[in-house]
Amino acid sequence: MEDIIRLAVRIDSFQYPDRTRAVSNINLDIRKEEFAGILGSNGSGKTTLLKIMDGLMKDFKGSVHLDGADIRKLSPKEIYRKVGLVFQNPDEQLFAPSVFEDVSFGPLNMGFEEEEVARRVRGALRDVEMEDYGGKSIHNLSFGQKKRICIAGLLAMGHEILLLDEPTAGLDPMGEYRMMDLLKRLNREKGVTVVMATHNVDLVPLFLDTLYILSKGSIVRGGPPEQVFTAPEEMSKVKLRLPQIAELIYKLKHEDNIPFAKIPLTIGEARREILRTVGLLEGPSAPERRGGK
Amino acid sequence: MEDIIRLAVRIDSFQYPDRTRAVSNINLDIRKEEFAGILGSNGSGKTTLLKIMDGLMKDFKGSVHLDGADIRKLSPKEIYRKVGLVFQNPDEQLFAPSVFEDVSFGPLNMGFEEEEVARRVRGALRDVEMEDYGGKSIHNLSFGQKKRICIAGLLAMGHEILLLDEPTAGLDPMGEYRMMDLLKRLNREKGVTVVMATHNVDLVPLFLDTLYILSKGSIVRGGPPEQVFTAPEEMSKVKLRLPQIAELIYKLKHEDNIPFAKIPLTIGEARREILRTVGLLEGPSAPERRGGK
């Protein structure tokens, strides 16, 4: 993550035509090569916020700047060369008859040669583990498969900034993990800036640089995931919870008085923490005895 | 769970018109008041199976019996008085202009008086925590809110058998939990038979009586959740994984050689198990000392 701000979001408020005030008082900077997550309960405004950041909704009060330029003054072309958004509902995103045609639509519009297009499409389909489905009709996919194709459609274009609305929703557990891993790699290796909205407290936060909690249209907390997930009560106020692993350790620590030094978020960390703490209880030599790592 | 079979599913095979063989060799009995779950990776055939069980797809080889009657010979009316299906994609299910109209569609069709309809709609909306949205237009809801309305639409009808395709997908963490809790209560208190397809390995299995694992269209495992979730390798073969808590304990047990007696699935159980095991390591009196429960 570098210190250059790519997306500067200052939204005083945004109302839908039916007067629902979906977001308000947002002050959010997305830095270059940042991997940011937005966590929030249903109806908290995640989708709305992402759509505003993607330039799809313009009648908000405030401003959004993309690389310093007012997003409302940029043409769709200028925005979409840099920014890509994966919609929450795949049916809003897929439009071509077949998988191959859908995924190749972006690269074709970018003016690539046929071979390059085919190469990109194949690569993107491989990334989402759908290589064998190129010829299948879009309508004939399962929900999770559609979701994957949506993501492939953007991957094939190679955006610098990816906005993803619940990219892991509807994916199977292994797919979820692989998807996050893929995004992380894109972020680390290719320097793609990633912003994703999610409900997935258990898995997603582990991959993020920064986590923002959205509640009733406003950001109520932000920072590295370990700092954001503190007490369960805080979380349940905004209809969220701690990751299960964190909650287990939290309860062991606070209700059962086992003296954990910190609240881990991942299984690996939790293992280490438990071994260390149990070792402490038993005496310093214990972990070695059990060969724990 | 009683020993009366409500849904007897024997499917030799089912092919979509494009020759995709989506399910095959299914032999599944859903008992009265059972709470069953179907877990499987993307494209494994969960949605297809539920749609067959709901009588929406009839050209499969094999048979499905609902309370002993061949489902292909029953009229829609006879099926849908007993069975209700919540679709995976809310956009496939919602059709009326407003929330109230959509949820009341079922009860109206069942011929209830206006007051009874209104009472049911209010109750259902309360159950899914959407009381305040009755007048809102269906198109103007967030994804998770739509999902809730879908479920409310069926709850208002009071089916004896509920089929749910990923009812918790798209819900926020607290919503997920409440939804499962609600279904569990319906199951226990009102005797509703529930079959749900899901990816949610962490949360859902805790609520189920029986869990079936679907892989490439066939059921590869079935039984009480604790028996189904055994080794991580078994799970990853079918693109699934253990619940995080189970995995943590599994690793502590098998890689770090901490002598856990069993692999718990829930936080509560894990706490007890850890306390017990740690207590064992320290000597039998330890748990009391820390007041662990």
Add this chain to the structure above:
Amino acid sequence: MNVRKVLAPTLLAAGCSLLTVSDAHAMHISEGILPYGWAAFWFLASAPFVAYGLRRLGQASEGDLSFKPLVGLLTAAVFIISCMPIPVPVAGTASHPCGTGISAILLGPAISVLVAAAALFIQALFLSHGGLSTLGANIFSMGVMGSFTGFVVFRLLRRFKVSLAAAALIAGILADWATYVTTSFELAAGIRGDAPLLPLFLKIMVAFIPTQLPLGILEGMMTAGMISLLHRKRPDLLVKMRLIEPEESVPCN
């Protein structure tokens, strides 16, 4: 809800009849009926309208990326609407509405000609409904005559402060009837051989009256239903299409 009441029987009838294929569609002229001279003539007659439509399409879609998809959508709608054979008990035959009324009202007559042309082309090629050689004639009757009649009637009525739904109703009816009169003429001219034109034209027209009279009314109701539905639920669209002024759009919920 009045729209529902109108739409329901209309479309139910249409839907049911889609299943019972007992069709002798009278509205499109079938492949091969017209001698080559007439076929070519109608192509020439509709060409300028298509060209004009293309120019309007270019202008309208400039800066509005959603315009072409919308035109495509209405084409699909016209395709489907004009595929619904509706049995007419009196005549013992079936015919179908044309749908150009609605597309003309929403998109204007010029682009509506394109809509009809595209829909007719797909039907001709894949359903043997209408034909390639008779495409020109069908574009002229359904596209040009239907669209322009529908549009002019609608705008005129609106000028006289007739309500949206009523204007749409009458525009839909007249668009349908205009199409049918033109088709009858084309048919008569095409098949008459050396028989006199006028009597044959009148005979054909009279033969189709029992079918087309009620169908036109049905189509009018459909058009009215769709327009008032859009008025209630998507006034923003009607404003965009310049059917109503922004202040006329009731806030939707």
Add this chain to the structure above:
Amino acid sequence: MHLFSEEFKTAHMLAGTDARLKLLVASGLLVMVLTYHGFLFPLFVGMASLLLCVWMRVPLKLFVLRFSEPALVALILIVIKMFFAGHDELFSVSLFGVSISAYKDGLIDGLMIASRIVGAVSVITVLGFATPFTDVIAALSWFRVPKGLIEILMFAYRYIFMLFEDAMVIYNAQKNRLGYSNIRRGLSSFGILAGSLTLKAFEHSQNTAVAMAQRGYDGNMPVLKHRPFKPSEVIVSIFLIVIMGLAWKI
């Protein structure tokens, strides 16, 4: 939905041949059929097409369905021509006291038109069965059909499927909640379906526009690429046209 029945289209050789050539040959045949004076040639074309369809394994039901409408029209035309046009009285019937006479030359005229219909329809039917829609579009763009029209065709093709799909989806959703349990409820449900379908369709077209803009659509669909003509296919096509031309001449 078996509207376009893309399924069997890939199963035979004709599907793979250059759509431009197929279009040319078909138009050539169409012109010949229309300009021919007599029965033989159109009927010959009709027979040949029928055989082709059998060879392509077009389901018989579909075939009959495709022909039902033109056949009926042809029949009606024969009747109209027979009774309303001509001089050479064949026979006359009396109906409700009115005597109507049938004419021989009218009948012959009618039969000729009917054979023209059969010939022309079967050519186009074969073309339709043998060519996937997207190939047709690509061929049209090669023939310099205006881009606007091509784009409308492409969008329309997608939305046709979408509308059917949506209608099915809504219908299933309603059925699932007892929407068609009796006639009155059924009518009301159908009204909701129609309205909902309309709104959904507009919603969809807007979503499509957004989704496409997102992926670089700037008002012009990406250019369709064309493979060069295959000499062998060109030769076969010319051969075909010549043979048929000869038959037409005779």
